[in-house]
Amino acid sequence: xxxxxxxxxxxxxxxxxxxxxxxxxxxxxxxRAAEEALAxxxxxxxxxxxxxxxxxxxxxxxxxxMGPGRGPPGAGEASETRGRAASDSxxxxxxAxxASDLxxxxxxASDLxxxxxxASDSxxxxxxASDSxxxxxxASDSxxxxAKMxxxxxxxxxxxxxxxxxAYDAALRSANPAAPAIAEPLAQAIATSEVATSEVAISEVATPEVATPEVATWPRSWARSWWSAEVEVLVRMPWEAGPCARxxxxxxxxxxxxxxxxxPTRIWLAPLVALFAAVLxxxxxxxxxxxxxxxxxxxxxxxxxxxxxxxxxxxxVGELARAFExxxxxxxxxxxxxxxxxxxxxxxxxxxxxxxxxxxxxxQGHLSELNENxxxxxxxxxxxxxxxMGEAHYIAAIVHxxxxxxKIDADAPRLHREPVAMDVLVERVLARHRPxxxxxQVELDGAVxxxxxxxxxxxxxxxxxxxxxxxxxxRHNRAxxxxxxxxxxxxxxxxxxxxxxxGPGVAADELTRLxxxxxxxxxxxxxxxxxxxxxxxxxxxxxxLHGIGLVFESPPGGGLQVDFIGPRVCAEAADSPHAAHS
Amino acid sequence: MAERVLVIEDDxxxxxxxxxxxxxxxxxxxxxxxxxxxxxEDAAGLSLVILDLMLPGAHGLDILRDLRxxxxxxxxxxxxxxxxxxxxxxxxLGADDYMTKPFWPEELVERVRARLRRPTLQxxxxxxxxxxxxxxxxxxxxxxxxxxxxxxVEFDFLAALARRPGAAVTRAWLAEQVLGPxxxxxxxxxxxxxxxxxxxxxxxxxxxxxxxxxxxxxxxPAA
Numbered sequence: 001x002x003x004x005x006x007x008x009x010x011x012x013x014x015x016x017x018x019x020x021x022x023x024x025x026x027x028x029x030x031x032r033a034a035e036e037a038l039a040x041x042x043x044x045x046x047x048x049x050x051x052x053x054x055x056x057x058x059x060x061x062x063x064x065x066m067g068p069g070r071g072p073p074g075a076g077e078a079s080e081t082r083g084r085a086a087s088d089s090x091x092x093x094x095x096a097x098x099a100s101d102l103x104x105x106x107x108x109a110s111d112l113x114x115x116x117x118x119a120s121d122s123x124x125x126x127x128x129a130s131d132s133x134x135x136x137x138x139a140s141d142s143x144x145x146x147a148k149m150x151x152x153x154x155x156x157x158x159x160x161x162x163x164x165x166x167a168y169d170a171a172l173r174s175a176n177p178a179a180p181a182i183a184e185p186l187a188q189a190i191a192t193s194e195v196a197t198s199e200v201a202i203s204e205v206a207t208p209e210v211a212t213p214e215v216a217t218w219p220r221s222w223a224r225s226w227w228s229a230e231v232e233v234l235v236r237m238p239w240e241a242g243p244c245a246r247x248x249x250x251x252x253x254x255x256x257x258x259x260x261x262x263x264p265t266r267i268w269l270a271p272l273v274a275l276f277a278a279v280l281x282x283x284x285x286x287x288x289x290x291x292x293x294x295x296x297x298x299x300x301x302x303x304x305x306x307x308x309x310x311x312x313x314x315x316x317v318g319e320l321a322r323a324f325e326x327x328x329x330x331x332x333x334x335x336x337x338x339x340x341x342x343x344x345x346x347x348x349x350x351x352x353x354x355x356x357x358x359x360x361x362x363x364q365g366h367l368s369e370l371n372e373n374x375x376x377x378x379x380x381x382x383x384x385x386x387x388x389m390g391e392a393h394y395i396a397a398i399v400h401x402x403x404x405x406x407k408i409d410a411d412a413p414r415l416h417r418e419p420v421a422m423d424v425l426v427e428r429v430l431a432r433h434r435p436x437x438x439x440x441q442v443e444l445d446g447a448v449x450x451x452x453x454x455x456x457x458x459x460x461x462x463x464x465x466x467x468x469x470x471x472x473x474x475r476h477n478r479a480x481x482x483x484x485x486x487x488x489x490x491x492x493x494x495x496x497x498x499x500x501x502x503g504p505g506v507a508a509d510e511l512t513r514l515x516x517x518x519x520x521x522x523x524x525x526x527x528x529x530x531x532x533x534x535x536x537x538x539x540x541x542x543x544x545l546h547g548i549g550l551v552f553e554s555p556p557g558g559g560l561q562v563d564f565i566g567p568r569v570c571a572e573a574a575d576s577p578h579a580a581h582s
Numbered sequence: 583m584a585e586r587v588l589v590i591e592d593d594x595x596x597x598x599x600x601x602x603x604x605x606x607x608x609x610x611x612x613x614x615x616x617x618x619x620x621x622x623e624d625a626a627g628l629s630l631v632i633l634d635l636m637l638p639g640a641h642g643l644d645i646l647r648d649l650r651x652x653x654x655x656x657x658x659x660x661x662x663x664x665x666x667x668x669x670x671x672x673x674x675l676g677a678d679d680y681m682t683k684p685f686w687p688e689e690l691v692e693r694v695r696a697r698l699r700r701p702t703l704q705x706x707x708x709x710x711x712x713x714x715x716x717x718x719x720x721x722x723x724x725x726x727x728x729x730x731x732x733x734x735v736e737f738d739f740l741a742a743l744a745r746r747p748g749a750a751v752t753r754a755w756l757a758e759q760v761l762g763p764x765x766x767x768x769x770x771x772x773x774x775x776x777x778x779x780x781x782x783x784x785x786x787x788x789x790x791x792x793x794x795x796x797x798x799x800x801x802x803p804a805a
Contacts, residue, residue: 389686392684393686396684400682403663416666416667416670418666418670427696428679428681431689431692431693432682432685432689434688434689434692435686435688435689436686443793445750445792445793445794445795445798446750446795447749447750447751447752447755447792447795447796448749449755450745450746458666459666459669459670460665460666460669461666482793482794483794484792484793484794484795486752486794486795488752488754500794501794502793502794
């Protein structure tokens with residue numbers, strides 16, 4: 001899903017339930033306010049001076065619609081005395097005052113305002129009418145009052161149906177035939193409360209024994225206040241006697257969707273839409289930058305991360321670009337290193353192939369010569385056999401070195417480190433080279449300590465390093481020469497492995513160059529006796545990796561002496577069972 | 583009776599050569615060309631197993647693990663790879679030794695012999711090495727039954743060499759053992775004693791000088 005679409009959908013998904021809840025709450029609040037207004041209106045109507053008397057005088061006719069234009073609830077009021085009219089008027093005034101008091105109470109619910117002003121309006125007009133009927137002197141006052149109250153009435157807002165009142169006695173019987181029968185929930189509710197409403201009164205008066213069923217009516221009552229505009233309250237009067245002890249007030253909430261909590265006009269939708277648009281607009285540049293970044297990264301990747309990723313801004317998108325750039329740099333570095341290694345390996349492989357091919361060719365030559373001699377019935381040429389064996393041994397050493405070199409170059413830091421029994425290792429190296437030394441008539445001997453001597457390291461690498469030095473001493477020696485390998489403990493916790501020969505040795509100025517990888521003279525390439533190949537270089541690399549010193553010396557009697565000197569593992573670590581032979 | 587050696591090697595030519603050289607060296611080789619579990623009845627009477635690691639059927643290390651669960655017969659592992667994990671893994675599983683290919687046949691035979699060499703009877707009183715009989719308790723030496731009178735130093739010299747017959751030992755170690763530590767010019771003195779000892783033991787050439795190292799007591803009679 002695209003970022004913008006996701007954002008839009010998320011906003012909608014959050015906003016719509018919120019609006020629904022608000023509208024529902026608004027409807028409930030309007031309903032509540034209408035009920036309170038109706039109750040207040042009914043009470044004021046009855047408590048105004050002469051209100052009760054009018055009702056009790058003619059309960060069968062009292063009641064009906066109290067709104068404007070339908071005439072006063074009591075058409076017979078016109079026949080009443082002036083004094084009464086006057087007091088009535090005053091009472092209505094106080095009623096109006098009560099209504100405006102109500103307005104104060106309900107100021108939070110704008111829904112009520114319409115109803116309430118409607119109520120005071122009706123009262124105002126009523127009083128005006130009675131004034132005009134009765135006391136002309138008060139007419140101007142009334143008019144003034146009307147003028148005062150008039151304008152809010154005509155603000156063009158929709159209004160609910162005018163209130164309808166009916167009077168009942170304490171037993172909820174009405175003298176007025178038009179009065180509806182009191183529903184059972186209302187009747188129950190009014191028994192214990194001052195005001196009973198059709199929806200919520202039930203739970204307001206809830207007694208423990210009837211609580212349970214009423215709890216279930218709660219959602220229903222809420223639902224009704226949501227979809228029904230009808231409002232009905234039953235009000236208990238401060239007196240119990242007479243036909244007007246209870247008043248049922250019916251009305252409706254203000255038509256329309258909103259008004260109680262949310263503003264009645266749709267203007268509040270404007271900021272909502274504006275917010276929505278702002279969010280989408282704000283996303284625009286970000287989405288654009290992310291697209292540009294994606295494009296740049298793709299371009300960079302397709303070019304082998306050779307080109308840089310442009311970085312703009314210091315925000316999260318900028319951070320992302322920087323992260324990509326850093327990753328690209330890392331990849332570039334790795335690629336460069338890999339290329340370098342590959343080039344080195346290719347060159348190394350080419351050299352090694354060359355080195356292997358020459359002894360192989362010589363070996364083939366020896367074998368061919370042996371075959372021809374055998375065919376001719378000649379005696380076996382022992383020198384040719386020994387030479388052939390020498391070539392085979394040499395090839396084996398080169399291939400071992402190739403493998404070790406590849407291992408060192410590939411993952412030098414991840415060497416396998418275990419305690420290696422150097423005495424056993426020396427024996428193994430001697431055993432490997434003894435057959436060829438015997439053929440070359442070089443005496444090869446070794447001496448190891450009586451008890452095992454362990455060194456921490458990679459057994460393959462250490463063995464190849466020692467092997468290279470020993471083989472070097474054999475190969476560059478001459479018939480009748482000697483090679484000795486001595487392993488000793490020195491200086492408490494160190495070991496010394498000395499390989500000494502009485503061969504031609506190395507010139508003093510070349511001693512330090514022995515371990516150079518590139519130190520292979522043309523003579524070495526053609527396998528001349530003084531040629532130093534990869535072997536000593538590997539020995540030096542392995543020694544360095546293991547923290548072992550490698551010292552080349554020319555002993556007084558001639559030849560070459562090579563010492564490996566390094567730390568050994570002390571007794572307790574060397575006691576591990578498998579280490580004895582490794 | 584020849585010692586039985588089981589060879590598990592899948593390469594025909596290499597297996598044939600190994601068997602040939604073992605037989606020439608006086609062993610009694612059995613050759614398996616594929617990897618399979620060594621049953622207890624097969625293991626019984628075996629003196630040594632030569633085990634290749636890369637085998638069809640079962641991997642050499644699995645065979646080794648299975649064998650080690652039941653038997654202590656020495657195992658010599660043949661490894662073609664210069665892989666430390668293989669070697670260390672084999673040793674941890676109980677292999678006694680390993681050889682990296684390529685190797686010379688005589689190297690193999692020598693390693694097999696070394697593995698099968700019975701430890702010399704190290705009784706305190708008498709020790710026989712080649713033509714020599716050394717009685718350490720009585721500090722007496724005989725060459726082919728003939729008693730030889732030795733000085734204290736000469737006897738200690740011979741006894742020190744006899745601790746590791748066939749192995750070269752350094753002058754420095756011998757001097758320390760025979761003459762005591764930190765004596766001036768002790769290695770020269772040692773050579774003098776060696777020379778006298780040789781004369782007393784003649785015509786047997788029991789004591790060899792090893793170039794660059796020191797001396798060695800010949801384990802086998804000179805050919």
